[in-house]
Amino acid sequence: MRIIVIGKEGQVARALAERASTHGATAVLLGRPALDLADPSGIEDILSETGGDVIVNAAAYTAVDQAEAEADLADAINGTGAGAVAGAAAAMGIPVIQLSTDYVFDGTADRAYREDDATRPLGVYGRSKLLGEEAVMAETDNHAILRTAWVYSPFGKNFVKTMLRLAREREEVGVVADQHGSPTSAHDIADCVITVARNMIERPKDKNLRGIFHMTGSGFATWAEFAAEIFLQSARLGGPHARVRPIKTADYPTPAKRPANSRLDCEKLARVHGVTLPLWRASLEPCIKRLLDETRGQETIR
Numbered sequence: 140m141r142i143i144v145i146g147k148e149g150q151v152a153r154a155l156a157e158r159a160s161t162h163g164a165t166a167v168l169l170g171r172p173a174l175d176l177a178d179p180s181g182i183e184d185i186l187s188e189t190g191g192d193v194i195v196n197a198a199a200y201t202a203v204d205q206a207e208a209e210a211d212l213a214d215a216i217n218g219t220g221a222g223a224v225a226g227a228a229a230a231m232g233i234p235v236i237q238l239s240t241d242y243v244f245d246g247t248a249d250r251a252y253r254e255d256d257a258t259r260p261l262g263v264y265g266r267s268k269l270l271g272e273e274a275v276m277a278e279t280d281n282h283a284i285l286r287t288a289w290v291y292s293p294f295g296k297n298f299v300k301t302m303l304r305l306a307r308e309r310e311e312v313g314v315v316a317d318q319h320g321s322p323t324s325a326h327d328i329a330d331c332v333i334t335v336a337r338n339m340i341e342r343p344k345d346k347n348l349r350g351i352f353h354m355t356g357s358g359f360a361t362w363a364e365f366a367a368e369i370f371l372q373s374a375r376l377g378g379p380h381a382r383v384r385p386i387k388t389a390d391y392p393t394p395a396k397r398p399a400n401s402r403l404d405c406e407k408l409a410r411v412h413g414v415t416l417p418l419w420r421a422s423l424e425p426c427i428k429r430l431l432d433e434t435r436g437q438e439t440i441r
C-alpha cells in the first residue's frame with residue numbers, strides 16, 4: 140500500500156512516515172513549497188503524478204489562537220485546500236482520509252460527542268476545519284473523516300513539549316482544569332489511519348467504512364490532569380517537572396475560545412474499523428522518554 144501524505148513536518152505526517160513500514164506500507168510525504176494547500180491550482184497534477192493507493196491529508200493550519208486574526212488563510216488551507224485534495228482523490232479513483240478536530244463542537248454537551256451530533260465551532264480554526272469536512276464530503280463519497288483531539292508527539296509544537304519547556308523554567312504552572320478531552324498520540328493516530336486506509340482499499344464498495352469517525356486516545360482528562368501526568372512521568376525518568384496549579388478557563392485568557400467538553404465517543408471506529416486507540420497515559424510514556432533522550436543527546440553534543 141502506497142500512502143500519499145499531505146504535510147511533511149507535521150506531527151501526524153512524521154508519525155505516518157515512521158509507522159508505515161511496520162504495516163508493510165510506504166508513505167510518500169508532500170508539502171510546501173511543492174504542494175501548497177493555500178494554492179489549489181496545482182494540487183491535482185502533483186497528486187496524480189505522485190500516484191498512490193490512498194491520500195491522507197495531515198496538513199492544516201493548526202495555530203488555534205493565530206487563526207482568529209487570519210481567518211481567510213485558515214479557511215483557504217483547512218477548507219478549500221482540503222476540498223481540492225479530496226477532489227484529486229476522486230479524480231484518481233482512490234480513497235481520501237481527512238483529519239479533523241474536536242473543535243468543531245461547542246463543548247456544551249454533558250456526554251462524549253458522537254459523529255452525528257450537531258457541530259458549532261467556537262472559533263475560526265474549528266470553523267475552518269468544519270468547512271474542510273463539508274468540502275471533502277462534497278467532492279467524494281470515498282472518504283473517511285477522522286476527528287481527533289489534543290495531539291502530541293516528539294515532533295513539532297504540542298502541549299507535552301510546551302509543558303516540559305515550562306518545567307525547565309519554573310516551579311509551578313497554572314493549567315486549566317475545566318476543559319475535558321482525550322490526549323492523543325500522533326503515532327497511535329498513524330497506526331489507526333493505516334488500518335482505516337487498508338480497510339477502505341480492501342472493501343471499495345463498503346459504505347459503512349466511509350464517513351465521519353471519532354478517533355482519540357482512550358480515557359479522559361483535563362488539561363491540568365494531562366500536565367500533571369506529563370510531569371509525573373518526566374520526573375520518574377529523571378526529567379524536568381513542575382507543580383500544576385489547577386485554574387479556570389477565565390484565568391487563562393486566549394484569543395480563541397476552546398470547548399469545555401472535547402470528549403469524543405470513539406465506539407463507531409471500534410465497531411466499524413476494529414480499532415481502539417490505547418489509553419492516553421500508556422502512550423504518553425514512550426513520547427516523554429524519547430523527548431528526554433533527545434534533549435540529553437543535545438546536551439552531550441554541546
Ligand SMILES: NC(=O)C1=CN([C@@H]2O[C@H](COP(=O)(O)OP(=O)(O)OC[C@H]3O[C@@H](n4cnc5c(N)ncnc54)[C@H](OP(=O)(O)O)[C@@H]3O)[C@@H](O)[C@H]2O)C=CC1
Pocket residue numbers: 145146147148149150151152170171174175176177178196197198199200201216238239240241268286287288289290291295296
Ligand atoms: N494538533 C492537534 O492537537 C490536533 C490536530 N488535528 C488535526 O490533525 C491534523 C494533523 O495535525 P498535526 O500533525 O498536529 O499538525 P501540525 O501543526 O503538526 O502540522 C501541520 C502541517 O501542515 C502543513 N501545512 C500548513 N499549511 C500548509 C499549506 N498551506 N500547504 C501545505 N501544507 C501546509 C505544515 O507545513 P509546514 O511544516 O510547512 O508549516 C505542517 O507540516 C490536522 O488536520 C489537524 O487539524 C485535530 C485535532 C487535534
Ligand SMILES: Cc1cn([C@H]2C[C@H](O)[C@@H](COP(=O)(O)OP(=O)(O)O[C@H]3O[C@@H](C)C(=O)[C@@H](O)[C@H]3O)O2)c(=O)[nH]c1=O
Pocket residue numbers: 201202203204240241242287288289290297298301312313314315318362391393397
Ligand atoms: C501553555 C498553557 C496552556 N493552557 C491551556 C490553554 C488551553 O485551554 C489548553 C491547551 O493549550 P494549547 O494551546 O496547547 O492547545 P490548543 O492549541 O488549543 O490545542 C488544540 O489544537 C488544535 C489544533 C486541535 O485541533 C485541538 O484538538 C487541540 O489539540 O491549555 C494553560 O492553562 N496553561 C498553560 O501554561
Ligand SMILES: [Mg+2]
Pocket residue numbers: 202203204
Ligand atoms: Mg496551540
